[in-house]
Amino acid sequence: MPKKSWIHLRKIKKGLQTDFIGQEIHHFGEVSSTNEVAKALASEGAPEGTVVIAETQTHGRGRLERRWVSPAGGMWFSMILRPRVDPKDAPKLTFVAAVAVARVIRNVLNLKAELKWPNDVLIGEKKVCGILTEASTKGGVVNFVVVGIGINANVSLDLFPESLRDSLTSLKAELGEEIERESFLRVLFGEMERYYWLFTQQGFGSILEEWRPYAGFLGQSMEVVSFDEKIRGQAVDVDENGALIIRLEDGTLRRAVSGDVIVRKQPSI
């Protein structure tokens, strides 16, 4: 198999129009997890907007302590942010990142990216990107937030474990060719900064307004598997705290704050 070429930082920086996101980039061949490296850099005082990118991760982490398979050809990176928000609002940055990723996949690659609560970006119901947001607080205020983004870019699906292949896709698999990761990241850093600004200046409501049109699962029958509980119903909306509102079969509303959504196909008549 030919060796994958590395991401060229110079190509990302050329024409990068952000004030802070991606102005400082740390690029590695292999790390355990870019979130771990970013957290260490943030603790040492790295400026807001610093990005850590790796070609591969040996211990890529997903939500709920899951493993995140990170072969060469993907985009595995983490951003350091220092928002002046209440610690309970830090996880909302997952929505900020999800909207930015979906928008860039749509606008740059012309693929119909959709969002699934709380943190998945899908193409044709298959996951192409996941986001892991981790906050560090000090004395009741946010010290930093690391937003880790994993995008299956130029990755062949046979590099993923067989058990995951039906539920995952990659940009390469969808397009039938490889993408230029540098220009994708350049545009994404710009969109991320724009939505981050919207979030910090105008609040989470303005992000939800952008998020809803991409959330194709809203209105559908689904179940949320949350800890040891399974909630079945219709996905109604996401509230101002980022919780999913579900209408149960008896009409009552329930909130889910964590878990996995499984959309249930309606039988065709």
Ligand code: BTN
């Ligand atoms: C999920 O969907 O469960 C979240 C996956 C997040 C993966 C990214 S890859 C870059 C960053 N480093 C990690 O270890 N995880 C995130």
